[in-house]
Amino acid sequence: MDKMKIEIWSDIACPYCYIGKRKLEKALAQFPHKDKVELVWHSYELNPELPKKALDKTFYQYFAETHNTTEAAIKEDHIELIKLAKEVGLDYNFDQLVVANTSDALRLIKLAKESGLATEAEEVLFKAYFVDSEDISDRSVLIELGVEVGLSQDQIIKMLDSDKYINDIKKDIEYSENELNLEYIPFYLFNNKHIVQGSIASEEYLKVLKKSYDEWEQNGVSNERGDIISGQSCSIDGVCS
Template identity: 45%
Template sequence: MKIEIWSDIMCPFCYIGKRRLEAALAEFPHKDEVEVIWKSFLLNPDMKTDPDKSIAEYLAETKGWTVEQVKEAGDQVAEMAKEEGLDYDFDKVVVANGRVAHRLLQFAKSEGKGDAMKERLFKAYFTEGANTADPETLVRLAVEVGLDADKSKEALDSRDLDLLVTQDIYESHQLGVRGVPFFVMNEKYGVSGAQPKETFSQALATSWKEYAESKPSVQDLSGNGDGVACDVDGNC
């Protein structure tokens, strides 16, 4: 069963939502049959990378708030993150356009490292204060999760990977997604936002029930005959 997650690296609730989903999956009896697929989403496609500007200053400008209001809101989000074992440091966060990082995520997905790359990007952005628009930084993070350095560097400027980013965003528009994180389970059931673990658990149960019922099965008509066969352990 697939769980597709539309998310942006600069979204603090997306990291929190990731942890809450993981907590629900840890208790889910069919977790080994669930595939998590990270989809690209850009909250501010036109953001200009500016390492000299604090995220509080940037949000104050874009939201029309005071810097103090932004910091107060950030403190509340940081407390929420702490409950999920996450350490947010908004004073370190670098104002960075996320498009190039999403190209890297698309490459990581093709290498079976999508979840690891997403986790590393979140931590780099919210905890370490890394510039997630800087090519050298992104290649370093990619290598840390087991990706090839040269291929990762090429991915940052890949037109094909950029088209995959655009496709993910287009799909989100078709689904009517207006905020992230947004989770789609079994290509049918949506969960919007960083919901409590219990909400994810219920959504998993509902989605799995329908998924399991739709899986093809074979009716055994052999009865109790004497047909000979070899089993999966090699016994014949």
């Protein structure tokens, strides 16, 4: 069955991407034609320079160093973010968060996408990173999470032992920057037309969803760009605000 697509560029290390996912899900739950909407997940890796092994420092130490400020200032900046997460039922644990490279996690989502399980993979990885304080660069963690969503251990190991999907992630990033002028994530493209950069209120997601769906139902996939709505986001240089 043909469906209207909502394309999403995100990274597991983006706190607003998880919050935005929850808010979009709430909007979809209120939308009468949700069975005719498809979420298409794309990758945008915020910090590819991070080593494959998790850092031996806290989240607050890492961000204080990379943003030339103090740990106290970073903690203060994240108080409101923790409140926003709680509003959508998420208990962010920045005190125990493991700072890790997300490349292999994004590759796992690509693998899951081939089986129609990308949304499920996004969910377990977000939860592992922000709530459960797991190292999502760790091979055993990725295997466990992949099996949890329905992938086989063998196919996960085979992927991790290869370079599969690395070029796909690069292509996602290049396309989003060069063709869509992406500057912030989460980044949503509704029916190839309307753009949302950042996490917005569920009611606003629903408005864009309804407008995009009506246009899709009447005219099919759009070939022009429409409105741009901005919300709370992480910039491509890793600053979240």
